[in-house]
Every structure is written in structure tokens, then in C-alpha cells.
Amino acid sequence: MNIGTFRMVYEETLFAFGKLLLLYITIPLLLLWLFIGYFFNLGEDVVAAISGPTYFFILLFAINGFKTIFPVAIGMGSTRINLLKTFYVVGLASVLVITFILNVFQWILLTLYERWNVAAQILHPATFLNREYTFLSYYLIDFMLGIFTFSFFFLFYTIYYRLGFRKCVIWLMLFVIIGTLLKYSDLMNFSIWEWLVTQNFHDMVIFLFSFVITISLIALFITYHIMRNAPLTAKSKKD
Structure with a gap:
């Protein structure tokens, strides 16, 4: 792994997650909800949310982070393959760390x-499956969804980068049409969400975690083959 490329990706990650996300957004949000919880009488209908910005920044880094670094790294002599490997390692490690810090903040809250004795709820994806809180299970869910967000939005970006806007719209509409026909023709009447909410969360969390992590890594593997010989400029919007 090239040291210069690693440092470039690392510094971009540190700025996005360490400075912008944690220092300027998440910590102030945590202090705000602590202040509100201590001085105001919050009912059960109030939902304290500090996790939203984390997912948004993971999404943003998956797209804009690579977009910013790509031409600079290649211009400084890095290869596409080396940049991709560095981006994967640093990106995945960043999601691991940032979701852990997020869950520490949520645990404090x-x-x-x-x-x-504040009755307000904490907004978290795991509450849609099971409301019983444990630090490990909630952290696994956040990490799983963080990796999923990072992998699939980077995949969508690389597809857009190589195909262009017009072809992406054509393929998107093709998938929408096929999915709609399958749904209303009763060929696909099984609801994954309905099945999930009927399961015991603690019994299935390892299976769900393993499945989502696996498909996320497959998505990253696909991006490697899409971008390893990519040109320095993306397809235009007219392509």
C-alpha cells in the first residue's frame, strides 16, 4: 500500500468523520439532547436522534470522498488498483470506528x-425490529448498515461514473418496470420486511449481520472491477 495514497485517503477521512461529523455535528447534537432531556419534560412521543448525520456522512464519503481523491492520487503517481484498495481499507475501518463512537454517545444518552427518568425514545434502526437495548446488538446493527451504505452507494457511484446519466436512467427504469411487474403479478409476494419483524431479533442478529456484510463486500468487489481501469473523467450527462 502506497504511503502517500494512504495518507491522502486517511486525511480526507479524518476531516470528514473526525472534524466535520463528530466535532461539528454529532457532539453538539448529543449535548443538545442532553440539555433538552435534563431541563424539559419529554414524553414518550419524543424521539432523540443523533445517528442520522453519521449515515449521511458515510454516504457522502463513499461518493464525494473517492471523487475528490481519484484524480489527485492518479496525478501524484498512484495506480487505480492501489487507490481502490486503500479506499476500501480506510473506508471500512472508518465505518467501524465511527459507528462505535456513535454507539458510545447513544449509550451515554x-x-x-x-x-x-426521561421518557423520550432514542432513534435507532434496531428499534424497528426489537426495542430491547443492548450495546453490542445496537452496535452491530449500526456497523452493518454503515458498511451497507458505504458499499452500495460507492457501487452506485461507480456505475454512474462508467455508464453516464442517460444509461443509468434507462437501466433504473428497466429495473423499476421489472420489479413492478413481479410484485403485481404475484410472482414475488414474499415480504422480507414482514418476515424480519416477526423474528426474534437476538436470535437472528448474527445471521442478518453476516448476510448484509457479505453482500456489501460483494458490492465492493464489483466496484473494483468497474474502476480498476477507469478513465480519469466520468461519462458526461449526455452519455
Whole structure:
């Protein structure tokens, strides 16, 4: 792994997640909800949310991070393959760290709300499956969804980069038409979401985690083959 390329990707990640996300957004949000919880009487209908910006920044980094680094790294002598491998390693490690820090903040918020007898709920994806909180299970869900967001939005970006806007719209509409026909022709009447919410969350979390991580890594593997010989400029919007 090229040291110059690693440092470039690392510094971009540190700025996006460490400075912008944590220092300027997530920590102020945490302090705001702690202040509101301590001084105001919050009911059960109130939902404290500090996780939204994390997912948005993971999405943003998957697209804009690579877009910013790509021409600069190649111009400084890095190869596409080396840049991709560095981006994968640093990106996945960043998601691992940032979701852990997020869950520490959520644990602090939950612990203090319980101590202060605050009835407000904490917004978290795991609550749609099971409302019982454990740090590990909630962290696994955040990490899983973070990897999924990073992998698939980077995949969508690389497809757009290589195909262009017009071809992407054509393929998107083709998938929409096929999916609509399958749904209303009763060929695909099984609802994954309905099945998920009927399962015991603690019994299936490892299976769900393994499945989502696997398909996310497959998505990254596809991006490698899409971008390893990519030109320096993306297809135009007219292509």
C-alpha cells in the first residue's frame, strides 16, 4: 500500500468523520439532547436522534470522498488498483470506528435519560425490529448498515461514473418496470420486511449481520472491477 495514497485517503477521512461529523455535528447534537432531556419534560412521543448525520456522512464519503481523491492520487503517481484498495481499507475501518463512537454517545444518552427518568425514545434502526437495548446488538446493527451504505452507494457511484446519466436512467427504469411487474403479478409476494419483524431479533442478529456484510463486500468487489481501469473523467450527462 502506497504511503502517500494512504495518507491522502486517511486525511480526507479524518476531516470528514473526525472534524466535520463528530466535532461539528454529532457532539453538539448529543449535548443538545442532553440539555433538552435534563431541563424539559419529554414524553414518550419524543424521539432523540443523533445517528442520522453519521449515515449521511458515510454516504457522502463513499461518493464525494473517492471523487475528490481519484484524480489527485492518479496525478501524484498512484495506480487505480492501489487507490481502490486503500479506499476500501480506510473506508471500512472508518465505518467501524465511527459507528462505535456513535454507539458510545447513544449509550451515554440512554443511560442519562434513564437516570433522569426521561421518557423520550432514542432513534435507532434496531428499534424497528426489537426495542430491547443492548450495546453490542445496537452496535452491530449500526456497523452493518454503515458498511451497507458505504458499499452500495460507492457501487452506485461507480456505475454512474462508467455508464453516464442517460444509461443509468434507462437501466433504473428497466429495473423499476421489472420489479413492478413481479410484485403485481404475484410472482414475488414474499415480504422480507414482514418476515424480519416477526423474528426474534437476538436470535437472528448474527445471521442478518453476516448476510448484509457479505453482500456489501460483494458490492465492493464489483466496484473494483468497474474502476480498476477507469478513465480519469466520468461519462458526461449526455452519455
